[in-house]
Amino acid sequence: MSAADESTSPRPAAEAIVGRQRILLWLLGSLLKVWARTLRIEIADADRAALGRRDIPISLVIWHNRLFMGAECVRRYRGGKPFHGLISASKDGAWLVGFFQMMGIRAIRGSSSWGAREAANAMIEASRQGNDLGITPDGPRGPCYEFKPGGLIIARRAHTPLLLVGMEFDGPVKQLRSWDRFIIPCPFSRMVLRCRQVLPSELPKDRQAAIDELTRQMTELNGTRH
Template identity: 50%
Template sequence: MWPFALLVRLWGLSLRFELTPADLAAYTKKDEPVAIILWHNRLFLAAEIVRRFRHGRTPYALVSASQDGAWLTAFFALAGLRAVRGSSSRLGREAATALVETLRAGYDVGITPDGPRGPCYELKPGTVIVTRRTHTPMLLVGGEFTSAWRLRSWDRFYLPKPFSRVRMRCEVITADQLADRDAGTAMLRERLLALNPDLPDVSAAESRRL
């Protein structure tokens, strides 16, 4: 896995992150464990977020206990991330328990609220359950790409082009803001969508011109 990990590292280093002082303060919040929340199609940014902003607070990400998950665990280790193994389907009870235990042990966790199979931008309620049970703040991650490729996957995964600019955003959500689970879930989805505007669909734009 190391050649691929090295390629991703060099690719990430080439990206030019742009962010405000307020965004930087949120990204570097280290006074307590946090849950880092980002859409599945922004996962390419995860290793660079950890490398640039989370020194000494390496987060754990939930990875399937399957054989495929073993490969992802190995890649995460090379990229500077750690893994919690468990069933991640729909962020159910097993996954929530693993993440809760990790937070209570004093470590950060990373959650893709619409992963691992989508639908894209559908926030699963387990995201809120984990942070409410531990009274943990969330860091909502935003990444707006100026130039990127999009894969033909269920989430239209973003691959930012090397040396391109990425407008990085980050917003802190406290546990008190999630006191009402349903309202909190709706609010989180709304905020994540606002922080992560999509690039125009080129094929759709071309179709309109035709």
């Protein structure tokens, strides 16, 4: 989730996948869904309860390079509950939109480059209607593991708990040559899933101090291997 500052440039149309690309996306998405379901997820009972809680909407916070398993975690532990994620309006974002739609995740298009305020308002409204939010605090272009203020701003305005998610992989993974070194774990490998709920009211009022604390906790939850 990028900072919610309004762009002054004209708002272009969000890129979309069309024609043969949709067939390719369906084939690729189907393969990735089967791939993700082969992975063994280890999660403590308390973390499972926090992740599966459905009586209030949450803001699920996950580093951008762990989105591959983020979609699978939503399917396994929060499946059936409306879930909205902010995704870049770029062509790369369009592929991600298509994949997430296959996983039952609804996309709100926007970025810090343009449409940020409109996208932030749409996320807040979705939360107020009882829907979950997905936030990648270092997206859409990084730097990797740099917690930007947008996710915190949205959570504070929507009055939703932040559910920080950590994923540590036990076994070989494929890391792409992207800005975030996107992680794809090998089939049938093991992943340790951790989560921690943080209320915006529990964080320091100073924005940078709050971001520093969230960064510290995300680093702790995700380990140091990747």
